[in-house]
Amino acid sequence: MPDGLVAGTVPFSAVDGPGNRYVVFLQGCGWDCLVCHNPCSIPRAPAGIRPTPVAEVVAGIRDAAPFLSGVTVTGGEATLQAPFVHALFEALGDDPRTAGLTRFVDGNGDTDPGVWELLAPVTEGVMLDLKALDDERHVVLTGCSNARVLASLRDLAARDLLYEVRLLLVPGLNDADDMLRSTARWLLDLDPRVRVRVNPFRHQGSRACARDLLEPSPDDLARYRSVLTAAGVEHLTFPV
Amino acid sequence: MQLLRLQELVRACVVDPSLTYRQRVQRLAALAENALDPPPVSEACAQAQAQGVVHDMAEGNAPYRPRYVLPDYGAALARGSAHLELPPPGDLDEALAFLLAMYAAVPSITGYPVYLGDLDVLLEPYLAGLDDDAVLARLRIFWRTLDRQLPDAFVHADLGPDDARAARLLLRVDAELRQVVPNLTLRVDPDRTPDDLLRAAVLTACSDGKPHFVNHPMTVADLGADYGVVSCYNSLPRGGGAHTLVRLNLAESVRRRSLGSRDYLERALPQDVALTAELIAARVRFLVEESGFYEHDWLVREGLVDPARFTAMFGVYGLAEAVEELLVLDGVTSQDGSPARYGRDRAASDLAGALLAAVAGLVAAAPVPYCEVSGGRALLHAQSGIDSDRGVTAGARIPVGHEPQLYQHIRVVAPNHRWFPAGVSDVFRFEPSVAANPDAVVAVLRGAFREGMRDFTFDVIGNGFTRVTGYLVRDEDVTALREAAGRAGRDGAGGARHGSTFLGAGAVENQRLAERVVKQAPPAGAGDA
Numbered sequence: 001m002p003d004g005l006v007a008g009t010v011p012f013s014a015v016d017g018p019g020n021r022y023v024v025f026l027q028g029c030g031w032d033c034l035v036c037h038n039p040c041s042i043p044r045a046p047a048g049i050r051p052t053p054v055a056e057v058v059a060g061i062r063d064a065a066p067f068l069s070g071v072t073v074t075g076g077e078a079t080l081q082a083p084f085v086h087a088l089f090e091a092l093g094d095d096p097r098t099a100g101l102t103r104f105v106d107g108n109g110d111t112d113p114g115v116w117e118l119l120a121p122v123t124e125g126v127m128l129d130l131k132a133l134d135d136e137r138h139v140v141l142t143g144c145s146n147a148r149v150l151a152s153l154r155d156l157a158a159r160d161l162l163y164e165v166r167l168l169l170v171p172g173l174n175d176a177d178d179m180l181r182s183t184a185r186w187l188l189d190l191d192p193r194v195r196v197r198v199n200p201f202r203h204q205g206s207r208a209c210a211r212d213l214l215e216p217s218p219d220d221l222a223r224y225r226s227v228l229t230a231a232g233v234e235h236l237t238f239p240v
Numbered sequence: 241m242q243l244l245r246l247q248e249l250v251r252a253c254v255v256d257p258s259l260t261y262r263q264r265v266q267r268l269a270a271l272a273e274n275a276l277d278p279p280p281v282s283e284a285c286a287q288a289q290a291q292g293v294v295h296d297m298a299e300g301n302a303p304y305r306p307r308y309v310l311p312d313y314g315a316a317l318a319r320g321s322a323h324l325e326l327p328p329p330g331d332l333d334e335a336l337a338f339l340l341a342m343y344a345a346v347p348s349i350t351g352y353p354v355y356l357g358d359l360d361v362l363l364e365p366y367l368a369g370l371d372d373d374a375v376l377a378r379l380r381i382f383w384r385t386l387d388r389q390l391p392d393a394f395v396h397a398d399l400g401p402d403d404a405r406a407a408r409l410l411l412r413v414d415a416e417l418r419q420v421v422p423n424l425t426l427r428v429d430p431d432r433t434p435d436d437l438l439r440a441a442v443l444t445a446c447s448d449g450k451p452h453f454v455n456h457p458m459t460v461a462d463l464g465a466d467y468g469v470v471s472c473y474n475s476l477p478r479g480g481g482a483h484t485l486v487r488l489n490l491a492e493s494v495r496r497r498s499l500g501s502r503d504y505l506e507r508a509l510p511q512d513v514a515l516t517a518e519l520i521a522a523r524v525r526f527l528v529e530e531s532g533f534y535e536h537d538w539l540v541r542e543g544l545v546d547p548a549r550f551t552a553m554f555g556v557y558g559l560a561e562a563v564e565e566l567l568v569l570d571g572v573t574s575q576d577g578s579p580a581r582y583g584r585d586r587a588a589s590d591l592a593g594a595l596l597a598a599v600a601g602l603v604a605a606a607p608v609p610y611c612e613v614s615g616g617r618a619l620l621h622a623q624s625g626i627d628s629d630r631g632v633t634a635g636a637r638i639p640v641g642h643e644p645q646l647y648q649h650i651r652v653v654a655p656n657h658r659w660f661p662a663g664v665s666d667v668f669r670f671e672p673s674v675a676a677n678p679d680a681v682v683a684v685l686r687g688a689f690r691e692g693m694r695d696f697t698f699d700v701i702g703n704g705f706t707r708v709t710g711y712l713v714r715d716e717d718v719t720a721l722r723e724a725a726g727r728a729g730r731d732g733a734g735g736a737r738h739g740s741t742f743l744g745a746g747a748v749e750n751q752r753l754a755e756r757v758v759k760q761a762p763p764a765g766a767g768d769a
Contacts, residue, residue, distance in 0.1 A: 012646050012759065014673050014680035021680075064647055067687030069679060240676045 001091075003051035004084035007041050007076060011064045015239070017104045017127060017163065019069025022061050026084070029077040030110055031142045033131070035170060035213065037205035041076040054087045062097050070102030070124070079111040082118055089122035104163065108142075109149035116155050125163035126156050127197075132174045133183045141173065157190040165194060169224060170201040171214040177227050184231035195235040198224050246275050258724060258735030266351045266739070273300040279522040288515045293492045296519060297485050297555075297626070303527040305347035305537075307553075310468045311544045312479040313357035316342055323538035332366040332375065336382045343390060347537060350739070352390045354471040355481075356397040356422055360407035367405055375405075379413045387421040393711035393740035394471040397422045401429035401456045403437045411440050415447040420705070420712045420738060424451035425469040427459070430689060438682045445698060446675035449705035449712045452665075452697040455657075455689045462661035472624050472710025473663040473695050477613050480549025482662075484523045487623040488516040490595070491558030491632050494565050501566040501591055505598050513599060517606040520552045520618055528610045551614040553662050554603050555623030556596075558632040560639050563592045582652075583638035589652050596636065600659040614661075622656075622664035624709030627746030634709060634751070637666055641755040649759075650688050657694035667707050668698040669756045675700070701758050706748060713744030721745045 005027040010016075016023045028044040029036075036042065061071055071092060073085050085105065092098040102124040109128040116126075130149060132138040138146035156162040165187055169175040187194045200216040216224070221238060228236055253259070253267045278301040281289075288294040299307055317335060320328040324342060329335040339356070346353035367375055386395065399407045407426075414424060426433075426441045433456075441451055452473060459467055459475050468478045476482050493512045498504040527533060534540055534547040560582040567573075567580040572587050574580045582588040600620055608618045622635030633639045636656050643649050646668065653666045674681050681698065688696050699707040704715050721736050722745065736742060747753060 012684075014671070014677040019677065019679035020683040066690055067647055067650070067684050069683045237676060240672050 001054050001087045002081075002083045003053050004057065004081055004088065005045065005049050006052040006057060007049060009057070009060055011060070012067070013072070016072040016074065016106060017070065017125065018102070020067060021070050021072045021104070022064050022068055022101075024057060024071065024073045024088070026073060026075045026078050026081050028080050029075055029108070030080060031077070031108055031144055033142045035141065035168060035201050035206055035210050037202065038076075039205075039207050044080075054084070054091050057088055058091050058095060058098065061092065061101070062095065065098050065101060068101055070104060071098075072104040072106050072127075074106035077108050077110070078105050079107050079115050079119075082112075082115045086118055086122060089119070093122055107152075109152035110144060111148060111152050113151065113155070116152065116159065116161070120159055120161060123161060126161050127164040127166060128153060128156070128162070129166045129168060130183065130187075131168055132179070133186055134174075134179065137174055137179075141170070153187075153190060157194075162191060163195065164197055166197045166199050168199045168201060169216055169220075171216055171220055173213070175216065175220065175224065177223070180224060180227045181231045184228050184233050188232050192232075193235060194233070195237070196228060196233050197237045198228070199239065246271065258721075260735065260737065262351075263735070263739055269351075270300055273302050273304075276302045278302075279526040281518055281522045282515075284511075285515045285518045285522075288512065289519070291492065291496060293489055293496055293512055294516045294519055295487050295489060296523065297487060297623075299349055299484060299523070302531070303484060303523050304531040305349070305533055306481050306483045306527065306550060307349050307485050308354050308470050308474055308476055308481040309347055309539065309545060310355045310470060310476055310478045310481045311342070311346055311357075311539050313339065313342065313362055313544075315479075316542070316544050317362060319542075321538075321542055321544075323542060329366070332363070332370060332378055335363060335366045336378060340382070340385060340389070343386075345538065347533070347539075350392050350394055352392040352395050352739075354394050354396055354474075355468050356386070356395060358398040358427075358468065359410060360399045360404045363410075364404050364406040367409075372409065375409050376413060379409055380417065383413050383417055383419065383422075387417075387419040390421060391738040393420040393423055393713065393738055393744070395422045396425065396470045398425045398427060398469050399441075399451065400427040400437070401433045403434050407437060408440060411444045411451075414450060415444040418448040418704070420714055420717075420740070423471075423711055425454050425473075426451040427454045427456040427469070428685070428689065429456040430686060432456075435679070435682055438685065439678045442678035442681045442685075443675065445681075446672070446678070446700050446703060449699045449703065449707055452695065452710065453685055455694045455696075458657075458689075458692075458694050459661070469663070473665045473697070474553065474621060474710075475661065475663040476553075476619075477549045477551065479544070479546050480551070480613060481545065482553045482619075483527050483550050483610065484520060485553040485555055485621065485623070486516055486520045486523065487555030487557055488512055488599075489558045489632060490556055490599075491561035491565065494562045498566065498569060500569040501594075504566055505595065509595070509598055510602055513602040513606060516554060517603070517608060517618065520554060521608050524552055524608060524610050547610075549613045551611045551662075552608050552618040553621045554618035555621045555635075556599055557623045557625060557629070557635050559592055559595065559622075559636040559656075560633040561631070563588050563595060566591060566595075581639075581642060583642055583644050583649070589655075592636070593655055596656050596659045619662035620660050621662035622660045624665050625747065625751060626709070627743040628750065629747075630750045634665070636660070636664055640752050641757060643668075643757040646684065646759045650684075650691055650693065654688065654691040654693045657692055660694060663695055665695050665697055665710055666693075667756065668696070669758050670698050670700050671758055671760050672700055672702050699756075706744070706753055708744045708747045708753065711740055711744070713738075713741055713748065717741045718745045718748055
């Protein structure tokens with residue numbers, strides 16, 4: 001059974017999917033986002049992170065299980081360690097003390113096509129970021145094309161596994177009305193009942209390269225809400 | 241009391257600019273009552289009171305009404321009342337007016353009723369034929385009237401455990417109006433209370449800190465199906481109540497004369513439990529045998545309370561300090577050599593469990609008169625503190641500022657809840673983000689009840705309300721009171737409309753409630769398993 005490079009765990013989270021969730025942060029991400037709020041999780045194999053056996057992670061989750069709705073594996077980019085995620089989710093499903101927990105992946109969607117096929121049988125939901133529908137903008141924000149992200153969104157929607165799409169919005173970069181409208185239309189075309197969460201860019205945790213970016217103002221947030229709602233997004237959430 | 245001293249106190253009261261007219265009247269009544277000598281007790285009992293070990297909760301020297309009265313409002317609505325000269329109500333308007341009239345006539349220590357009934361069950365039959373808007377309009381008026389007419393946050397109503405239209409609408413009005421009155425409890429039966437009702441209750445608590453949640457099956461097992469939750473998490477027989485509540489300060493009891501945990505459990509604790517029971521008995525006897533309350537009160541005459549359904553409450557508090565000091569005497573420390581702390585160290589949890597088991601055993605063996613409903617014994621209660629307590633933690637709580645991570649907190653306190661049939665409280669403080677995901681709290685709540693918690697309550701940082709003992713204060717009221725107190729002389733008039741705000745302001749300060757640890761997810765990596 002593959003070990004995982006686990007950057008950390010959080011036993012109680014109300015902001016990583018439905019209900020109360022145990023969150024497993026996996027180390028390593030293939031992107032280098034301008035707005036990354038957790039840049040220390042980007043390197044694939046930094047010093048000080050030792051491989052963690054599946055059983056060790058399961059033990060931590062089992063201890064918290066009576067209070068949990070589920071488990072969310074995030075990162076870094078969780079799907080870079082898909083075999084570990086698969087083994088972890090399978091083990092959770094096999095243990096009667098954790099079998100009732102929903103298993104979620106929170107990722108960037110830049111994923112090999114075979115990964116969702118592998119994870120689908122042991123996964124109840126996936127939350128993906130869509131940094132920009134426009135590919136050029138996407139490259140500016142992440143350093144990569146969004147082609148595989150869009151493919152992941154289509155694939156997951158078809159499998160009925162797409163729980164939520166997160167829009168990380170940065171004033172002036174990806175928050176113009178027409179961009180929001182076209183993004184909403186594209187997502188609604190995928191799934192008319194799609195859940196969309198707006199994550200306003202925040203400086204907290206981000207790097208020096210993001211210091212000149214603006215945080216959305218309350219007026220911006222109100223505009224996002226009205227544009228996305230008018231475009232037909234019914235399930236729209238914002239951070240409290 | 242010396243006459244001159246009494247005159248001084250009366251004069252200070254009648255000219256006190258911070259008190260409303262009614263607050264002055266209530267204080268004058270207390271001064272008059274306390275001009276009498278308290279029911280006689282032994283020298284040892286009087287000494288234990290003087291040393292702060294046994295405390296009568298300042299109920300008054302001459303108990304002429306029970307501390308907690310839980311009328312059978314359902315019977316009153318069904319039969320009408322000769323005393324109130326009201327027939328059984330025929331519709332929602334009449335029912336609400338009936339209840340308001342009745343509340344004004346319920347005796348109490350505070351001057352205001354501590355129990356308003358299981359309002360969802362009481363009101364549900366009157367909702368037929370009315371749409372939601374029509375009901376909400378009436379409930380808003382009712383709710384506002386309760387808060388303005390009974391301005392005291394110990395005034396308490398119950399909901400649940402079953403889902404009902406009335407429960408939903410009452411929660412909705414409560415979340416909308418954001419008042420400290422009435423205090424609310426939702427009784428939760430894991431098999432009967434649906435997630436959706438819990439979710440609505442959690443969202444209400446995110447708005448205004450209410451309701452408190454009670455493990456219904458666990459309480460039914462101890463008190464029977466006919467119980468109510470009143471005032472500060474006091475679970476008591478309905479159609480009865482509690483004659484009195486006397487509390488034992490475990491911390492002072494340890495400090496007074498203890499050589500170590502074994503000595504304490506075998507020698508000092510049994511003596512102090514006996515002294516507490518003695519004070520309870522003296523107060524109950526005066527109430528029952530001398531005040532004549534149970535012969536002449538209208539609730540008794542109309543069968544809305546039954547004297548045989550009254551018990552007495554034996555409160556304990558300061559468990560944390562008692563345990564920590566005993567471990568010092570025992571020479572037991574934390575692994576790193578620092579003093580062992582309740583909430584952090586296993587040794588402290590184990591000793592807390594042993595201490596409470598011992599208290600429960602002693603209380604169960606101490607006969608108290610006129611408590612047939614609870615087998616002739618007092619009911620044990622984790623007393624949540626009063627405003628003037630300093631350096632001593634409420635009930636069986638973990639000290640403010642030292643509360644551990646969420647699950648550890650639950651697991652430390654949950655095993656102790658079994659000992660407290662009359663209620664126990666641990667307050668969990670959450671981040672506002674739970675408002676966007678109430679299911680997170682629902683999951684924690686269900687888990688906490690599975691772990692054996694009897695009572696669960698939370699407040700949300702930044703929503704403008706602080707959970708004190710079991711009641712709430714609005715933060716802005718506490719600030720206004722402080723500012724008024726800072727202004728000298730009569731120009732400083734402007735106390736507080738709610739009498740409980742005076743108490744809450746003292747508690748927020750003395751018990752450093754602002755320092756309650758917020759249950760937040762540690763940053764990624766910090767919570768490494």
